[in-house]
Amino acid sequence: MNFPLVLLTLLVFTGGVWLLDYLVLRHKRVSGDIEPWWVEYPKSFFPIILIVFCLRSFLVEPFKIPSGSMIPTLLVGDFILVNKYTYGIRLPVANLKIIEMNEPKRGEVMVFRFPEDPSIDYIKRIVGVPGDTVAYRNKQLSINNVPIRLEPNGDYKYIEDGLVYVYTQRFKEYMDESAYDILINEDMPNIQLIAVRDFPNRENCTFDQTGFSCTVPPGNYFTLGDNRDGSSDSRYWGFVPEENIVGKAFLIWWNFSDLSRIGTVIK
Structure with missing residues (x-):
């Protein structure tokens, strides 16, 4: 498995959902509306995936x-x-x-x-x-x-x-x-x-x-x-x-x- 490619794919997907919500979706929600799960979960994981991606890509990477x-x-x-x-x-x-x-x-x-x-x-x-x-x-x-x-x-x-x-x-x-x-x-x-x-x-x-x-x-x-x-x-x-x-x-x-x-x- 090409883990760096998988990590990059996840980063692009979760980052894309976060950006879509920031630019478009949040403006369409009325006060009191609950975020749909397909927006909430990618947005929650995006910062974590971004940190892991940057650490592995540019600082240190673990190997066995x-x-x-x-x-x-x-x-x-x-x-x-x-x-x-x-x-x-x-x-x-x-x-x-x-x-x-x-x-x-x-x-x-x-x-x-x-x-x-x-x-x-x-x-x-x-x-x-x-x-x-x-x-x-x-x-x-x-x-x-x-x-x-x-x-x-x-x-x-x-x-x-x-x-x-x-x-x-x-x-x-x-x-x-x-x-x-x-x-x-x-x-x-x-x-x-x-x-x-x-x-x-x-x-x-x-x-x-x-x-x-x-x-x-x-x-x-x-x-x-x-x-x-x-x-x-x-x-x-x-x-x-x-x-x-x-x-x-x-x-x-x-x-x-x-x-x-x-x-x-x-x-």
């Missing part, structure tokens, strides 16, 4: 994490808040940027419309901005031929598909001004070559058994999941166009399974 691709930073079931104006003010539904703000930076966690199906929202970490050459070979990430610093940070255990425990290695990765944990499973292949699709600007990339190297084209970004061997990301389906950006994830506001995660700042 559905998969484990961003473990350990984000867990399945985390409810997060996304800053809608950090990367520029955009028109609702159309997602067309009308006011320039900040450019996305390496290391930030970004929500965006999935390039293969814009009706789906994805969340990944930005590792490459326009002009960067991103390489990931033998589990080592490099940007513009400079290896990104990794430090072992213990083992990590999590449940996959609600059935089995997965044991893997956790590392601290340092990128520009950001530091965050990632997971690397040394028993997994460097890249699943069979899963690499034919995406726009694929000629900017080279793939082999050791990994890949991609040069990010203008107006695009390269993303990876923090669960490096359990994520479908830019190495498989390509670059994220600027017009697909939704916003920057910044806070976990709820998790039914782990209340201690409430209020966690997303790094």
Whole structure:
């Protein structure tokens, strides 16, 4: 369901009834007449819908994490808040940027419309901005031929598909001004070559058994999941166009399974 479109439709309908009543209907009612229900209810809901629409469209929008691709930073079931104006003010539904703000930076966690199906929202970490050459070979990430610093940070255990425990290695990765944990499973292949699709600007990339190297084209970004061997990301389906950006994830506001995660700042 396209919730922003549904919200916009409700806003137009209730606002239209409110405006019709203000300009026409109220002048035709005689003193003591009761407002018909089809006028009363839309008018009552209009201010609430207007506030929710403005908050979700221009300030913050809530999302729920559905998969484990961003473990350990984000867990399945985390409810997060996304800053809608950090990367520029955009028109609702159309997602067309009308006011320039900040450019996305390496290391930030970004929500965006999935390039293969814009009706789906994805969340990944930005590792490459326009002009960067991103390489990931033998589990080592490099940007513009400079290896990104990794430090072992213990083992990590999590449940996959609600059935089995997965044991893997956790590392601290340092990128520009950001530091965050990632997971690397040394028993997994460097890249699943069979899963690499034919995406726009694929000629900017080279793939082999050791990994890949991609040069990010203008107006695009390269993303990876923090669960490096359990994520479908830019190495498989390509670059994220600027017009697909939704916003920057910044806070976990709820998790039914782990209340201690409430209020966690997303790094």
